[in-house]
Amino acid sequence: MPLDEALGIAPHQGSSEELVRLGCLLSVMVPYEVASWLLGQWSGLSVSASTLWNWVQVKGQKAMEEMQEQLQAQAKGEAITPEFLSDLLLSLPLAIGADGVMVPFRPVAKTPNGKTQWREIKVAILARLGVRRNQRGEQLPKLLNRRLVAVLGNIDNFIPSLQLEARRQSFDTAQQVVWLSDGGRGFWRVYHTCFSSVAVPILDFFHAAGHLWRATQSLFEGKYSSQAMAWFSRWRHQLRHGQHYQVLDDLTYLVNTDLFSGQSLNTLVQVQSYFQRHHRHIHYQRFHQQQLPLGSGMVESSCKWLIQQRFKGVGMRWSDSGFNHLLLLRLAWVNQRFDSLFPHSPMTVQKTSPIP
Helix, strand or coil: CHHHHHHCCCCCCCCCHHHHHHHHHHHHHCCHHHHHHHHHHHHCCCCCHHHHHHHHHHHHHHHHHHHHHHHHHHHCCCCCCCCCCCHHHHCCCEEEEEEEEEEEECCCCCCCCCCCEEEEEEEEEEEEEEEEECCCCCEEEEEEEEEEEEEECCHHHHHHHHHHHHHHCCHHHCCCEEEEECCCHHHHHHHHHHCCCCEEEEECHHHHHHHHHHHHHHHCCCCCCHHHHHHHHHHHHHHHCCCHHHHHHHHHHHHCCCCCCHHHHHHHHHHHHHHHHCHHHCCHHHHHHCCCCCCCHHHHHHHHHHHHHHHCCCCCCECHHHHHHHHHHHHHHHCCCCHHHCCCCCCCCCCCCCCC
């Protein structure tokens, strides 16, 4: 049959690797039922959603085994082959950010019964910081050569995968490394474990400003009064424009007065401790002058794009294996490594994945 020949399907063969590749690629981007319909529209073949699911499990298991081999080699101290980067990319700062996103899972494997369990997926992005100009002619950071890491598990499971990707991206020879995160203690443990000796640490400015708003609300009964808004605006301006120590001094003074008690005092103590803990990470005026990003938006958008768009559709609930296998294929596609899972497929030229 001409179509069989075009697809590379031999007699008595269920499917070609090219067809499996395309089926897995569609499943990476859209739900299995939609992927089945699209594959049928393209090929004229009837491939069920369950068949696509099985293909993803097989290729996802292959990706998982390859990942485990690489992690074991890293644990043994073996050299990790870095990804090829042009001289231009190697000359740019490397930004690393991490955050978490919740995904719904089934409480019992192989059954839809039971209450949904929400579990956190740890996500990281590594990207070289180029420069772009906005419509006003201002220079802003531009992310180049983005690579993502995502792990279902705790911080101790997450750290080796992030270290592996950092080595692939030659973090140890980068002219500058930048770490961005919100105030979550777990992700700052990642920074202290992996990058504290090489990276400039930046606390997400917008999360920091959110804590200042919490403190402001504890000061005034009218939380949205003109006085409260003026106080918050002053603090936020000082934080952003090199007067962060004044903000911390104000918080310390308020904590040590007798003016507050109960929940108001507790909130002030929490916010003061937060800024004291991150006092080295809030030099926003200096970071801006160095053309470094001030917010963790790059990883927050990665969480939405990588995880939420594919794994948090209406009615979706995942098993561990079903999630992990599909996640590894999605990561392989995003990180330009998808075709290595299909070495016998004739379609080996891959364009850059359209990460927003």
